[in-house]
Amino acid sequence: MQSINAGFQSLKTLIPHTDGEKLSKAAILQQTAEYIFSLEQEKTRLLQQNTQLKRFIQELSGSSPKRRRAEDKDEGIGSPDIWEDEKAEDLRREMIELRQQLDKERSVRMMLEEQVRSLEAHMYPEKLKVIAQQVQLQQQQEQVRLLHQEKLEREQQHLRTQLLPPPAPTHHPTVIVPAPAPPSSHHINVVTMGPSSVINSVSTSRQNLDTIVQAIQHIEGTQDKQELEExxxxxxIVKSVRSCPEAHTSDTASDSEASDSDAMDQSREEPLGDGELP
Incomplete structure (x- = not known):
């Protein structure tokens, strides 16, 4: 805080003001800015004046050699060359003074700007910290974005290398293997092997065809056997059905014969009984 007050006091001594005048810090900063602006305008004016003086000196010293020799021949008492030399010397002196004044104003302006920056740094330290943090955060975000982009590019390149089409296969073999099944039903398991897993030769294809033929023959033979058994x-069954009525007829005939024989025996016994009663 003491350094801030000392800085404002030094600024107050540099800017034009009346003795005893009380100025606030904001007023001191405003007048300092106005004073810097006026110094810059004065610098511009002096630079223009310096340019004009340089042009005038070049015009004076830019006369042709023939004219100079003619003036040297005609030189006498009361020649105007002395006056021109004095005028050129005065111009050089003025240029030196202007250059010194410009250097002085430049140094004063640089000192004032440095004091203003130091005061702003003391008055707004938090703001500077926030700005620095924002800049650092932006840099970190940019680095993270670049790293993420590089990672995505590497992953895409890796995927492209993995998804390249495989070489065209020369064979697409199909293997049909009959599965064990009960006599009532027949199932055939079909297993298809991809070109990436198995590469079969012509002999393998012929063997597969032989297996298919054997399976078909086995199925046809099983069906014929089942039809014969059926x-x-x-x-x-038909024979057993036909034999059942004949057996029933023979049983009925034997039953009738037995009943007839019983009746005959009974009729024989009844007369004998009647004769013995008296």
Whole structure:
């Protein structure tokens, strides 16, 4: 705080003001800025004046050599060359003074600007910290974005290398293997092997065809065997059905014969009994 007050006091001594005048810090900063602006305008004016003087000196010293020799021949008492030399010397002296004044004003302006920057740094330290943090955060975000972009590019390149089409296969073999099944049903398991897993030769394809033919023959033979067994079963059933009525008829005949014989025996016994009663 003491350094800030000392800085304002030094600024107050540099800017034009009346003795005893009380100025606030904001007024001191405003007048300092106005004073710097006026110094810059004065510098511009002096530079223009310096340029004009340089042009005038060049015009005076830029006369042709023939004219100079003619003036040297005609030189006498009361020649105007002395006056021109004095005038050129005065111009050089003025240029030196102007240059010194410009250097002085430049040094004063640089000192004032440095004091203003130091005061702003003391008055707004938090703002400077926030700005520095924002700049640092932006740099970190930019670095993270660049790293993420590089990572994505590497992943895309890796995926492209993995997704390249494989070489065209020469064979697409299909292997059909009959699965074990009960006599009533027949199932065939079809296993298709991709070109990336198995590469079969012509002999393998021929063997697969032989396996298919054997499976078909096995199925046809099993079906013929089942049909033959079914016909035999039906013939046995028909024979058993036909034999059942004949057996029933023979049983009925034997029953009737037995009843007839019983009746005859009874009729024989009844007369004998009647004769013995008296």
């Amino acid at each position: 016909e035999q079963r039906r013939a046995v």
